[in-house]
Amino acid sequence: MNRSLPFSALAFGLLFLQATWPASQKPGVSQVGSQRIQRFLDLAQTEMGRGRFVEAHAAIYQVLERDPASRAGWRLLVQWAQQQGDADLELWARYREWRLAESQGLKPAQRKALLAELQSVDPxxxxxxxxxxxxxxxxxxxxxxxxxxxxxxxxxxxxxxxxxxxxxxxxxxxxxxxxxxxxxxxxxxxATPVDLFEGVDQAFIDAFDAKHSTW
CATH class of the missing domain: 1.20.960 (Mitochondrial Import Receptor Subunit Tom20; Chain A)
Structure with missing residues (x-):
């Protein structure tokens, strides 16, 4: 049976990933991994639409655990926090989304709109x-x-x-x-330290991911 971790554990885990894997060193997401992430994104949206927030939380965790740089994942976390009335979590997720949007490139109009949205929550x-x-x-x-x-x-x-x-x-x-x-x-x-994933077959990582996708 799937169990949902408290968001305090989610926050700690994701911050650890951010601290230990700078953007230039994060292992790329394979095509299979991207498809799996998209399935979890779709599942999270579906479960939130049904009002099944525990299940939606678990799906969001799966997305951000696999790809901490997923803007879509952080956007879903914003929506989840809004539904739960968790203002602190919403603000934190918005900041993460903003940082990623800045690093991934934004057109001036997009940047202005996203910043206005952030300022509406935290001027x-x-x-x-x-x-x-x-x-x-x-x-x-x-x-x-x-x-x-x-x-x-x-x-x-x-x-x-x-x-x-x-x-x-x-x-x-x-x-x-x-x-x-x-x-x-x-x-x-x-200089960049040795890549601990160098030489590890992506298929092995995907298989390990699939085996441990649920608890």
Whole structure:
């Protein structure tokens, strides 16, 4: 019988995944994995429509456990929290969706609409994202300037400061990796650590996923 984990456990697990797997290192989702995720997304929507929130919760967990970068999954979590009257969870899920949307690219109109939606729930926090955007833009230009001047350590420090403000910034992650890959031992500590999934067959991962998809 499937059992639903409390959302405190869900939050801890997903934050752990976010902390230990930067965007540039997360294993890709295979076609089979994507199909399975879509089935769980559909199931979550269906169960919420039926008012079966425990079952919907379990399906959302399955989505975000397999792909913490699923904007659709976080959007469903927003809807679930609204239905449950959990304002804190709704706000947290909205922030996660916003961060992912920013990192995955947004058209100006889409960004404005999503930010307005966030500010309607948390006016102060939403305003801070505008300030963060201004600071990250300045830091990006400064890091690029240092890199052009042949100052790799300075560039990396600025990019890392940028990542502390915007953890999902893929351009900054890629820049740190690119600079750290130069043949300079002093830059090695900034390089990407060994990929523990390297050499592991994706079919094995999918089979393991299927076997452990329910509890």
């Amino acid at each position: 102060t926090g939403g305003g801070l994202f505008e300030l963060t955007g201004e600071f990250t833009e300045r830091l990006q230009k400064l890091a690029e300037k240092y890199e052009k001047q042949g100052r790799p350590h300075g560039a990396i420090r600025v990019y890392e400061r940028l990542l502390s403000l915007d953890p999902e910034n893929r351009l900054a992650e890629e820049a740190v990796e690119r600079i750290a890959s130069a043949p300079d031992p002093s830059l090695a500590p900034h």
